[in-house]
Amino acid sequence: MKQDHHLHPSQCPTDWKTAYVTPVPKTCSPQFLTDYRPIAITPISSLLWEGFIFRWTYSHLAPLMDQQQFGNIKSSPTTHCLVNLLDSV
16 A cells, blocks of 8 residues: 655644553552553654644734733743733732
8 A cells, every 4th residue: 555645735644643652650669550651752753743833823823912821822931921910010
């Protein structure tokens, strides 16, 4: 079966959806499944495209965002929210 390595709109290549999950213990002697943290290793190609898509969408959406938005925004940690609040008070 021939693999199609071309990008198509609204489609993610199947190879990019694969992740290798490694259980990493949270405690010294894990006894339950909840004592493990799953760490997923994804393909480099999908990580590169994720970064590209983030930068592209962020550059288009950033001017539309509220200036009072803090957290989950590049160069705008939640501590800026606290500083802004203290400044207002």
